[in-house]
Amino acid sequence: xxxxxxxxxxxxxxxxxxxxxxxxxxxxxxxxxxxxxxxxxxxxxxxxxxxxxxxxxxxxxxxxxxxxxxxxxxxxxxxxxxxxxxxxxxxxxxxxxxxxxxxxxxxxxxxxxxxxxxxxxxxxx
Amino acid sequence: xxxxxxxxxxxxxxxxxxxxxxxxxxxxxxxxxxxxxxxxxxxxxxxxxxxxxxxxxxxxxxxxxxxxxxxxxxxxxxxxxxxxxxxxxxxxxxxxxxxxxxxxxxxxxxxxxxxxxxxxxxxxx
DNA sequence: TTGACATGAAACCAAATGGTATCGTAATTA
DNA sequence: TAATTACGATACCATTTGGTTTCATGTCAA
Numbered sequence: 001x002x003x004x005x006x007x008x009x010x011x012x013x014x015x016x017x018x019x020x021x022x023x024x025x026x027x028x029x030x031x032x033x034x035x036x037x038x039x040x041x042x043x044x045x046x047x048x049x050x051x052x053x054x055x056x057x058x059x060x061x062x063x064x065x066x067x068x069x070x071x072x073x074x075x076x077x078x079x080x081x082x083x084x085x086x087x088x089x090x091x092x093x094x095x096x097x098x099x100x101x102x103x104x105x106x107x108x109x110x111x112x113x114x115x116x117x118x119x120x121x122x123x124x125x
Numbered sequence: 126x127x128x129x130x131x132x133x134x135x136x137x138x139x140x141x142x143x144x145x146x147x148x149x150x151x152x153x154x155x156x157x158x159x160x161x162x163x164x165x166x167x168x169x170x171x172x173x174x175x176x177x178x179x180x181x182x183x184x185x186x187x188x189x190x191x192x193x194x195x196x197x198x199x200x201x202x203x204x205x206x207x208x209x210x211x212x213x214x215x216x217x218x219x220x221x222x223x224x225x226x227x228x229x230x231x232x233x234x235x236x237x238x239x240x241x242x243x244x245x246x247x248x249x250x
Numbered sequence: 251t252t253g254a255c256a257t258g259a260a261a262c263c264a265a266a267t268g269g270t271a272t273c274g275t276a277a278t279t280a
Numbered sequence: 281t282a283a284t285t286a287c288g289a290t291a292c293c294a295t296t297t298g299g300t301t302t303c304a305t306g307t308c309a310a
Contacts, residue, residue, distance in 0.1 A: 015140035
């Protein structure tokens, strides 16, 4: 799988659904490899490799505790993703396309996050 | 390459650096395949396949004009990415990690986009 | 209408990816 | 001390991915 050769980037790391599940799982609490693997049907080794990819991208940190290795989320590299996305903010600011997709979203926070950045500037006045 | 079998998702589509370059390029204006390829060193066919992946993810739209095919950006699917990212907002709200990476960013809009969502709720009071 | 242009489709290839099973080793516990 | 647990390392495998070259087809222009 991902042979930690030369640093995976965050874009590649989150491309895999299993790794996105891992990030979500570790968002709740720090967990050992065995416990983590218990949440997946694939082998422990496979999960471990995915964790390695995430670690390469800096999205998780590991800590040895006795014979187990605890992994925890480090969301910091996601800021790069957020930065990249910000280049496209201008395309959906004040656009109906924002409503088009999430008008019936069950998560109110989602709509809030779509409010245009311009709001901040208005507040600063 | 990407054999358009069963719909590529946006996470996979943006994982490749070439495809991110394509999105950036098409953000400025609609362009034909040949013109697009002129911006890359790889073959036209290779570029065309990347465009196919992006089209599968809904990130670009194509339109036949005579003998050429014009591609243009459709940023709408990026909202899914934005939605996914919003699940991690809570981790860097009011955190120094926000400053840690971009304190010397040359783009002021970047820092603005990092202001916490909570600001909105306070405004509602 | 004849040739040049724009593009997609195929066939092919090397390398990366996602997965498995097996083994070695350090830490824990009986 | 001996068995068990937790994990990484390795070797291996099938499929996907990113790229190439070649060919077929539709469109435009002389």
